[in-house]
Amino acid sequence: MKKLFNCWKLNLGILMMALFFSQCGKPNSGGNSSQLTAEQVLKVDLNHQDELSDRNNLDSLSIIRLETSKECLIGNINKIEILENRIYILDKFKSRSLFCFKLSGEFEFKIHNLGDGPGEFTLPEDFSVIDQEISIYDNFRKMKINYDQNGNFISETKMVVSIRNILQLDDGIALVTPDESYLDSENDYNLLVTDRNIGKILERYIPNVTLGESIFSSNKVFSKWGTRILFTYGFNDTIYSFDKKDLMRQLVMDFGKNKIPYEIAETESREVRDRIFDTNYNYNGLLMDISENEDYISFRYTNFSLLKDHDPFLLYSKESKKVYNFTNIYNYEHRFKINPPMFVYKNKFVSKVTYDIKGESxxxxxxxxxDNPALAIYTIKRGY
Structure with a gap:
């Protein structure tokens, strides 16, 4: 009888483990997962590289030169948003400031309140602008710090979890990618739905944070176009859509042999992690900088073996249902190069202008x- 009972316990344990692992792959720990159709799985041919330029489908290009002065020197653009004819730029590490410019490029103000007191921050991890309020999120103080439209301090609230990326929605909830380095097992998820102040966690999605969330910082993992929200996370080949608290797989990038194996993405072993940078491999992962407009979805990907002068990104055409691998965006007429898209403003992509192609621009x-960088605002013709 005892042997029979032990056998029953063993079978029950195996059954419970099977159920556990079958649930781990589902997007929502308490919801449903949609089935992928064949056209949603996109094969990415990294050997076929396209160029986007004014010689093919790059169109309606305009340049915004950002004002340069001692008060508004930008070290790097980590995030950009254009809202109500204002340009907001976050320089997270160098100047540790949030800059505000007019759409013409004229400097208005910056928020640079460094410290550990009320209204101050140590590192501005992310920002949001909603309902005439600017918010900066500081992981060190674990605070959501609110300012008015002129950058004056209003209030601050304690966050229940540190963030990596955030998207504030109009209905009083926020989508949060938590910062893995501050997580406990209870919040070890890739996406959290919280209240507006990040004071209460409402939903948890996609358990088991991977390597990409711990040693790399994913830029702009959210994109909002109309009512649709797209989301991705580190060392991951899938772009999800979020609608009314349902998370569904939208697009899957099939990198074939270039995909980072799960054994690397999920390991804590430094020896195994070092394989990512091994020159014998050509791994891809870490989708980021999602931008969507009426015709396209653009997103960058990390290729660890590419040279530094390459800044690759993928472009998905809603019309042809195909994905294209671009390594460069050029404007040959005026001789300059453009970074991959970072934001969409009035159906146009927004990018940072980088450097000349040849000679003088x-x-x-x-x-x-x-000087401060220039911004390119442009469209891509419906030809892909």
């Missing part, structure tokens, strides 16, 4: 190396 069009 059009005089007065682009800033010098000592």
């Amino acid at each position: 059009t005089p007065g069009l682009l800033p010098s190396e000592m």
Whole structure:
């Protein structure tokens, strides 16, 4: 009888483990997972590289030169948003500031309240602008710090979890990618739904944070176009859509042999992790910087073996249902290069202008190396 009981316990344990692992792959710990159709799985051919330029489908390009002065020197653009004719730029690490410019490029103000007191922050991890309120999220103080539209401190609230990325929604909830380095097992998820102040967790999605969430910082994992929200996370080949508290798989990038194996993405072993940077491999992962407009979805990906002068991104055409691998965006007429899209403003993509192709660019069009960067606002014709 005892042997029979032990056998029953063993079978029950195996059954429970099977159920556990079958649930781990589902997007929502308490919801349903949609089935992928064949056209949603996109094969990415990294050997076929396209170029986007004014010679093919790059169109309606305009340049915004950001004002340069001692008060508004930008070290790097970690996040950009354009809302109500204002440009908001977050420089997370170098100046540790949130800058506000007019759409013309004229500087308005910056928020640079460094410290550990009320209204101050140590590191501005992310920001949001909603309902005439600017919020900066500081993981060190674990605070959501609120300012008015002129950058004046209003209030601050304690967050229940540190964040990596955030998207504030109009209905009083926020979508949060938590910062893995501050997580406990209870919040070890890739996506959290919280109240507006990140004071209460309402839903948890996609358990088991992977390597990509711990050693790399994913930029702009959310995109909002109309009522649709897209989301991805580190060392992951899938883009999800979020609608009315349902998370569904939308697009899956099939990198084939270039995909980072799960044994690397999920390991804590430094020896195994070092394989990512081994020159014998050509792994891809870490989808980021999602931007969507009426015709396309754009997103960057990490290729650890590419040279530094490459800044690849993928473009999914809603019309053809195909994905294209771009390594460069050029404007040959005025001789400059453009970074991959970071934001969408009035159906146009927004990117940072980088450097000349050959020789001198059009005089007065682009800033010098000592100036703030310029922004490119453009469309991509419906041809892909």
